[in-house]
Amino acid sequence: MTDQLRRLFHRVRSLFRRAEQDRDLDVEMSAHLELAVEENLRRGLSRAEARRQALLRFGGWQQAKENHREVRGLPLLETLLQDLRFALRMLRRSPAFSLLAIFCLTLGIGANAAVFSWMEGLLFRPYPLVAHQERLVALTGTARGESGHTGLSWPDFLELQRNCKLFDTFFVSKITGTTLSIGDRAQVVTGSIVSANYFEVLGVHPILGRAFEPSEDVGRSAHPVTVISYQLWKERFQGDPQIIGKTQRMDGVIHTIIGVAPEGFYGTFVGWATKFWVPASMEDTFEAGGYKLEDRGERWIEAYGRLKPGVTIEQAQQEISAVAKRLENDYPATNRGRSIKLWPLWQTPFNNAGTLLPTLGTMLVVVVFVLLIACANVGNLLLVRSFARRHEITVRVAVGAGRRRLLQQLFMEGLVLSALAAAGGLLIARWCSHLLVLLLPVRNGNAMHLPGEMDWRVMTLSAAVCLVATLLFALLPAMQTSKVDLAATLRSEMAGVVHGRSKSWVRSGLVVVQVSLCFILLVGAGLLLQSLQNIRLDSPGFSTNGVLVTSVNLVASGYDAQRAKNFQDELIDRVQALPGVESAALARVTPLGYGTFSSAPIVVDGYQPPPEERPSVEYNQVGPSYFATMGIPLVSGREFTRADNETAAPVAIVNETMAAHYWQAKNPIGERLQVKDKWLRIVGIAKTSKYESMRELPRPFFFVPRRQDFSVGAALNIRTQLRPEIMAAALSRELKAMDANLALYEVISLQEQLDRSTSPQKVAVTLTGVLAGLALVLAAIGLYGVMSYTVSQSTRELGLRMALGARTPELFRLVISRGLALTIAGIFLGAAAALGLTRLLGYLLYKVSPRDPLAFGSATLVLTIVSLIACFLPAWRATRVDPIVALRYE
């Protein structure tokens, strides 16, 4: 063993001492020869014979040297190094070619690496520092006969903890937030309500203080303690080493800081970095709707589980379903028709993983296409060069280079190209790792947290992509070249006939593939663009311009309900008195914003739900003149007024969809609706608008007066023609006059709010557009290359045609039509593929058929124009051929 190691050491060392060792061997062998000659001379031979005999006894001189080298060094590595040196020399010799090839590949590999890093950082390993992420699964509740998902209830979660044997553990992490005033600015910080085992099961240990204890899960608001993030500790508390035990008011309750999480731990919610954690017992403080820890019907938590090693998600699902089935039997009142579903982490429906999945999936396909196009380009470039190098290669074959050796060397040249490109590509990917965040809007001064992750898995995958790419683009030319038929090539060289038909066929084939891939991307980009356009043009059902939205967080400042009511009444009065303000109204949640609406089971007089249906409808708590301010038309009935207060009879306004569903032909005004044991009288019908997303279908929804279902937090909507900044200044002045401790959130128009809600589409459109543009450029380069080469190689033919009387426009047409033929073939191929592929865009498409003729038509048009441009220069050059020179040429 040590023997082997010792030899290896010597062999490796000899790689670096090649010249010296060769010299030594020469000296040694010369000495050997002279000694032999002298001995032969002493034996009486003539000088010539003595030397002949000595050489004969020595054997092959070169062979001995080769033998020596082989034994002392690492011959395989040495030829590789030799190939590498040669490849680098070849690249330096044609810098334009090298740069173009590396550029194309860098774009291709970089785009791939960037998407890999996003998928890794957002879908597969989204939670840095968390142990065993590959075994984590997300849990949601489902209701039979309904699409979508709900959270889980806390009692059900505890049942899972107790009864599931295939899981290591379960934990809860429900996103929440609070407002901390930093200077005179109110800032929303993201937080998380977690089960007490959270830090322990994640394997994340606070760097200061402690994590939660099991007892802190229990009791209504009994444990006002919090663990803060490293970032919050640094930014808000200036890294205070004595922070443990200090207090912070959050949502009106004084919390004791018991721990600081380690740097780089961002919690467990894809899209936002969590800044603080509170135990589940504090749910009441941070969640609307009261204390829910003992209510099996309140499905509010977002839960995760970790599978035991070796357990598949299907097995785990079976166990979970069985437990859910038992719960259904044991607690029919709350659990009838309910089950629980497991999701792999990358499909988690309740955070941004779910919304990003289709975008990233689409991107993955797109970047693979871009890479293929780039490979086709480089392959074509290499083919062209292999013709230029056919002489060199023929000579090498003639002096005895083996087919394998030749392939190996051409492959090495390709590998050098793609390795350089991969290095550049990884740099691009690193630089792009925060690109997604830039494409998404900042909300209330908070940027989203969507980092790419460049770990070894991404690196390995990129390296693999680089290798496969090399095989793709280096193999074709290499196969072509290695098939060199010596006699034929030498003969054809003499005859002056250039390349065979098969080679130009390969090149044209590559261009057709490029064009077709590019066509698919253009169609995809066109469809996405149309979707975005449709979303933008769609009316949300309320005014988007001329309405501003903002809020003042009274909860964080410790206002109780009564103080809040007084304050808000005065605020509305003051705002309405401001010059330029038409009206102002409060609402608990603004549509298309980030808040979640209340939802409750309802009972409607005279409506018999089908046996499995438990009618449950979402609603919003809105103030007087909300509909006028928002510009939502009332179909009939009246708006809420200040008279609809705590002492008045409870009322509600339903939307048209709800009216049609529950009252069918009847006019619901004056009818009754039961919500949470309270009967409401319907006083108005509003036009159906969009509530959570621009993409939603019309759905039942209703409104109740804020005063009759009060919560302190509320958004302020203002109808005005003033610009947001001006309004913000005026509002700040009013606030200061009322309570100097209060701070204002950002003031934005509803249009801005709407734009933010469509940002996933925008990201998809932007990225696809950029990449499709890139693909177009690459394909144009490819087409241009092939046409230029064809023209330069058919100089003789062109000259002949000219000499025979062909005129300039005819020659021009000849070249252009050849180029167009390739393009059209590519378009047909691409269209056939696109018809099948665009369906995969799925939910990213909005009111656009995946076979939309406009998208297909414009892609055809764009490609045709671009290919005309790409062919123009070669065609023009063809017309400049001088027949006399051309015929003498070669």
Add this chain to the structure above:
Amino acid sequence: MPASKLDLLQGTLDLMVLQTLAAMGRLHGYGIARRIEQVSGDAVLLNQGTIYASLVRLQQRGWISAEWGTSTNNRKAKFYSITKRGRKQLSEDAAYWQRLSDVMGRVLALSEGSDTK
């Protein structure tokens, strides 16, 4: 007649070189080659050049060492000598060959002779 000369089995040249150095002390490549030819009575088919691959292999294993010196005709030449580790290896290998050739001899005798007795 070259055709009747023995082809060297893999590894045997290394052993011969070790034995030669053990017996003769410090030698240069030519000396080793000549010595082997002489001892074998020119029965071994040896291209003298192949000795250098063997020498570098033995050196890498640390069984022989080399140093530059001057030959009898005042030329610069590389001289080899066996190391302690080389002697140990030699005794092991020699014992192995001894046993192997004993066994081979007996086996061959068996096939030629009768199976009586």
